[in-house]
Amino acid sequence: MDLEQITSAEFKVTDQRPDHKTRRYDRQLRISRLWAAAGQSALENARVLVINGSATSSATLKNLVLPGIGHFTVMDDQLVTDADIGNNFFLEPESVGKPRATETVRLLLEMNDSVQGEGLVKNPYHVLETQPDFFTNFSAVILHNTETDLTLKLSDLAWSNHLPLFSMKTSGFYASLRVQLPEQTIIDTHPDAIVDLRLNKPFEQLKKFVQSTDLNKVSDNDHAHIPYIVVLIKQLDEWKKSHDGALPKNITEKREFKKVMDSHRRKGVDEQNFDEAQSQAYRAFQSNDIPHQVAELYQDDSLKNLSKDSSPFWFLVASLKVFSDRHGVLPHPGTLPDLHTDTQTYVHLQTIYKNKAREDVEELKSILIGIIDKFSVSINIFSDDLIGAFAKHSAFLKVIKGSSIGDEYTSPRRDVISSGISDEFTESAYAIYVAFIISDAFSEKYKRQPGDCKLEDFENDVMRVNSELEKVTKDLCGKEPSKVISDSLLELVRGGGSDLPNTAAFLGGLASQEIIKVITNQYIPIDNYCIIDLIKSTTSVLKM
Amino acid sequence: MSHGNGQAHTQTHAHVDKVLEKGGPFTDEYFQAGKDVKKFLREQCKVLIIGAGGLGCEIVANLALTGFSDLHIIDMDTIDVSNLNRQFLFRSSDVGKSKAVAAADFVMKRIPNVKVTAHHNKIQDFGDDFYMQFNLVVCGLDSVEARRWINATLYNMVDDDNPESLKPLIDGGTEGFKGQSRVILPTISSCYECSLDMLTPPTTFPICTIANTPRLPEHCIEWASVLEWPKVFPSKKLDNDDPDHIEWLLNKSLTRATEFNIEGVNWSLVQGVVKNIIPSVASTNAIIAASCCNEAFKIATTTAAYLNNYMMFIGNEGVFTYTFEHQKRESCVVCGGETMDLEVKDEMIVEDLLEILKQKAEFQVRKPSLSNDQGNIYLQYPPQLEEYTRQNLSKSLSDYKGQTILVTDANLPFKLSLRLV
Numbered sequence: 001m002d003l004e005q006i007t008s009a010e011f012k013v014t015d016q017r018p019d020h021k022t023r024r025y026d027r028q029l030r031i032s033r034l035w036a037a038a039g040q041s042a043l044e045n046a047r048v049l050v051i052n053g054s055a056t057s058s059a060t061l062k063n064l065v066l067p068g069i070g071h072f073t074v075m076d077d078q079l080v081t082d083a084d085i086g087n088n089f090f091l092e093p094e095s096v097g098k099p100r101a102t103e104t105v106r107l108l109l110e111m112n113d114s115v116q117g118e119g120l121v122k123n124p125y126h127v128l129e130t131q132p133d134f135f136t137n138f139s140a141v142i143l144h145n146t147e148t149d150l151t152l153k154l155s156d157l158a159w160s161n162h163l164p165l166f167s168m169k170t171s172g173f174y175a176s177l178r179v180q181l182p183e184q185t186i187i188d189t190h191p192d193a194i195v196d197l198r199l200n201k202p203f204e205q206l207k208k209f210v211q212s213t214d215l216n217k218v219s220d221n222d223h224a225h226i227p228y229i230v231v232l233i234k235q236l237d238e239w240k241k242s243h244d245g246a247l248p249k250n251i252t253e254k255r256e257f258k259k260v261m262d263s264h265r266r267k268g269v270d271e272q273n274f275d276e277a278q279s280q281a282y283r284a285f286q287s288n289d290i291p292h293q294v295a296e297l298y299q300d301d302s303l304k305n306l307s308k309d310s311s312p313f314w315f316l317v318a319s320l321k322v323f324s325d326r327h328g329v330l331p332h333p334g335t336l337p338d339l340h341t342d343t344q345t346y347v348h349l350q351t352i353y354k355n356k357a358r359e360d361v362e363e364l365k366s367i368l369i370g371i372i373d374k375f376s377v378s379i380n381i382f383s384d385d386l387i388g389a390f391a392k393h394s395a396f397l398k399v400i401k402g403s404s405i406g407d408e409y410t411s412p413r414r415d416v417i418s419s420g421i422s423d424e425f426t427e428s429a430y431a432i433y434v435a436f437i438i439s440d441a442f443s444e445k446y447k448r449q450p451g452d453c454k455l456e457d458f459e460n461d462v463m464r465v466n467s468e469l470e471k472v473t474k475d476l477c478g479k480e481p482s483k484v485i486s487d488s489l490l491e492l493v494r495g496g497g498s499d500l501p502n503t504a505a506f507l508g509g510l511a512s513q514e515i516i517k518v519i520t521n522q523y524i525p526i527d528n529y530c531i532i533d534l535i536k537s538t539t540s541v542l543k544m
Numbered sequence: 545m546s547h548g549n550g551q552a553h554t555q556t557h558a559h560v561d562k563v564l565e566k567g568g569p570f571t572d573e574y575f576q577a578g579k580d581v582k583k584f585l586r587e588q589c590k591v592l593i594i595g596a597g598g599l600g601c602e603i604v605a606n607l608a609l610t611g612f613s614d615l616h617i618i619d620m621d622t623i624d625v626s627n628l629n630r631q632f633l634f635r636s637s638d639v640g641k642s643k644a645v646a647a648a649d650f651v652m653k654r655i656p657n658v659k660v661t662a663h664h665n666k667i668q669d670f671g672d673d674f675y676m677q678f679n680l681v682v683c684g685l686d687s688v689e690a691r692r693w694i695n696a697t698l699y700n701m702v703d704d705d706n707p708e709s710l711k712p713l714i715d716g717g718t719e720g721f722k723g724q725s726r727v728i729l730p731t732i733s734s735c736y737e738c739s740l741d742m743l744t745p746p747t748t749f750p751i752c753t754i755a756n757t758p759r760l761p762e763h764c765i766e767w768a769s770v771l772e773w774p775k776v777f778p779s780k781k782l783d784n785d786d787p788d789h790i791e792w793l794l795n796k797s798l799t800r801a802t803e804f805n806i807e808g809v810n811w812s813l814v815q816g817v818v819k820n821i822i823p824s825v826a827s828t829n830a831i832i833a834a835s836c837c838n839e840a841f842k843i844a845t846t847t848a849a850y851l852n853n854y855m856m857f858i859g860n861e862g863v864f865t866y867t868f869e870h871q872k873r874e875s876c877v878v879c880g881g882e883t884m885d886l887e888v889k890d891e892m893i894v895e896d897l898l899e900i901l902k903q904k905a906e907f908q909v910r911k912p913s914l915s916n917d918q919g920n921i922y923l924q925y926p927p928q929l930e931e932y933t934r935q936n937l938s939k940s941l942s943d944y945k946g947q948t949i950l951v952t953d954a955n956l957p958f959k960l961s962l963r964l965v
């Protein structure tokens with residue numbers, strides 16, 4: 001048989017090949033490292049609303065249309081101007097004079113056939129008055145440079161309807177993103193690695209496995225293939241026996257521990273497993289107790305006020321608490337990192353951990369059934385996949401309690417503002433935050449952004465914002481404004497509410513990333529105010 | 545009001561003009577607001593974009609919108625369907641076409657008055673005279689090798705008596721929700737090579753694990769691609785883009801995985817392992833590209849201080865950026881210029897030195913050739929000389945102690961000078 005024949009015989013086409021859709025989204029689904037099939041399906045079922053067809057809005061939508069969001073709506077009653085085609089990639093010279101909403105949507109849709117979009121040539125104030133329910137039909141509401149009273153009205157509406165809202169602002173090199181979330185409970189936070197070897201609290205099957213290996217009675221080759229986990233558990237056992245059950249505490253004890261462990265090496269044998277035991281020894285020094293952030297969840301009011309209307313997440317946390325009270329540990333995630341050993345031993349050890357994880361999930365489920373029974377909640381809303389994922393990620397759960405934009409306006413954060421105008425903070429984020437507040441106050445008064453004027457009127461605007469600044473500083477803090485805040489404010493006014501292409505692209509990238517996190521309920525979104533300074537090339541997150 | 549092509553859109557640059565018609569509190573004192581800076585940006589400044597992939601598409605669009613009107617873009621690749629989820633200048637009908645050409649055509653169609661010249665080439669196809677014509681180079685690549693090449697090339701181009709010969713290099717890179725952008729001023733700031741040890745080394749599996757003790761699905765795939773393929777098809781190169789080849793690897797690795805009770809081999813993993821695919825998403829590319837273009841804009845116009853010199857971005861847990869001045873590395877083979885001392889053990893042979901040069905984070909020379917003042921020690925090319933010098937591979941390194949050894953690699957435009965101690 002010649003080579004060609006071998007080739008055609010070996011290449012048989014099967015149904016294992018990915019379909020067109022999988023190939024298109026391959027990079028983002030890859031090895032479930034980005035957001036996997038569950039996240040993709042959440043994205044494809046999502047509908048978002050964007051107010052204003054600006055450059056920043058288009059830049060945001062671009063990064064939602066490309067990965068395949070289900071549907072988007074752009075609401076804007078403006079017509080396209082020359083300035084719009086100069087900074088918005090999703091407008092073209094022929095768009096001038098036509099509605100911004102329909103033109104941006106048309107060009108955004110060119111990128112992905114499977115996405116639907118709609119341009120609404122309507123005034124948001126008008127829609128608010130005539131059909132406020134319209135705004136509650138979306139998975140997320142996104143605003144860009146909207147007037148303060150519109151921002152407040154829409155954010156109130158979103159807050160009372162438990163809808164996520166993203167408010168973006170730009171002016172020159174400065175930008176901000178305020179994320180207003182209803183309570184967000186995240187299971188799949190995508191930690192860098194989920195490793196729980198139970199070195200310190202080995203379960204029955206693992207103990208048996210460790211005991212079945214005698215370090216002294218095996219051949220050199222077998223000795224070099226004993227998993228480092230076994231080496232560490234044995235060493236830890238011995239240590240505890242001679243130290244009243246305590247773990248190595250300080251650097252001296254840790255060194256001592258490692259030295260004794262190394263003395264078990266066979267002379268003249270290359271033992272990579274012992275190298276691994278040394279480098280992974282730090283895992284043996286950690287207790288397997290309940291992590292701090294999980295213990296905090298157990299104190300949450302949502303758990304105390306558990307009712308039949310509670311979300312599945314809190315019933316799962318309630319079950320987790322019972323589980324960890326019972327065992328002093330969280331359910332095992334079932335994962336085993338690669339380690340130096342032979343195939344058979346690895347697969348055996350992997351099976352031991354996997355079986356433990358399966359057992360733990362079963363137990364968690366039976367606890368859950370007991371709890372929901374009291375509230376007459378059906379088990380049908382808890383799929384096995386959900387319970388499994390919850391158990392696997394139980395050490396990395398995250399809850400974000402949102403705060404409303406309305407509250408931020410009615411009771412301003414004096415501490416943040418005070419930091420913004422103080423000389424003590426050279427960090428620009430607080431100052432830029434205050435500068436945006438001043439700019440809002442100016443806009444409310446003059447119905448335009450400060451600096452959005454003819455060149456000769458610029459100094460006049462600067463005077464006006466400075467007098468606003470003085471009011472804020474005196475009213476709130478009784479202090480003179482510092483140079484940091486004056487400079488930041490001046491830079492913001494220089495931007496004049498403009499939407500620079502690069503600032504728009506940066507903010508659009510950041511906002512779309514946060515929107516994807518919230519829609520897929522994966523990863524950890526910002527909590528809750530991000531300031532972008534593209535002069536210093538920094539971002540900072542403030543909590544309002 | 546009716547507008548169309550050919551008519552003047554006088555307010556087109558209204559947004560960008562805000563920061564060009566007046567300086568701000570953070571603007572350099574030499575900044576001349578108004579006519580001249582606009583003219584330089586919109587008529588004179590010539591920018592080279594390297595890469596027309598995920599980052600490159602964003603970069604060319606941003607630069608064109610910012611007002612740069614003379615752009616060149618280089619990319620040797622053609623468009624694949626898996627590019628469409630983030631390379632937004634390409635459509636399904638473009639699959640198979642040159643990335644550089646498609647990106648240039650799209651941007652010129654969308655934005656009037658910008659000229660984008662496409663080069664469907666490798667960067668190594670061009671010499672100093674080509675690179676000398678640009679004011680700025682913006683790099684959006686996923687290849688470490690290509691970045692090292694352009695970095696060293698721009699460094700070597702600097703002539704102290706000719707300020708024009710210093711070309712700022714702005715480099716962006718992403719991986720999943722993480723990325724970085726940086727400004728490199730060849731000879732002045734730290735260079736790309738200086739930070740080589742910051743890269744996470746690529747995952748490699750020891751050959752004995754692959755051959756004898758596979759534990760992970762990846763080990764089975766490596767077995768199929770590294771050991772089995774050359775055995776079954778000795779004269780045929782594995783093509784990672786050929787679905788028939790991937791299918792063959794999949795079947796082979798599945799058989800091995802079944803034999804060893806290993807779970808998890810599938811199409812996507814096979815492709816990921818053999819192509820070393822980096823997960824990539826539109827939003828991170830947008831952030832990093834925007835940052836690079838913003839620095840290009842600030843450097844070209846001096847309307848605000850530019851990044852000095854490194855911004856790291858991490859987006860999976862909240863949003864985190866770390867902006868800092870990366871320092872030159874004294875032992876940098878491009879801008880350090882000194883002979884480096886390398887400690888070797890007496891029992892080591894020349895072949896071990898080759899391995900060190902390949903593995904160590906600060907070298908990463910893939911095909912090192914070695915010479916000293918007496919002549920060649922080991923050469924990778926041409927085949928006759930490789931065969932002739934191969935006998936030296938088993939020589940003891942103690943024979944070369946104290947001598948200066950020059951290391952070269954045909955793919956890297958610099959020499960590394962080592963003293964064995």
Ligand SMILES: [Zn+2]
Pocket residue numbers: 734735736737738739872873876877878879880
């Ligand atoms: Zn360097």
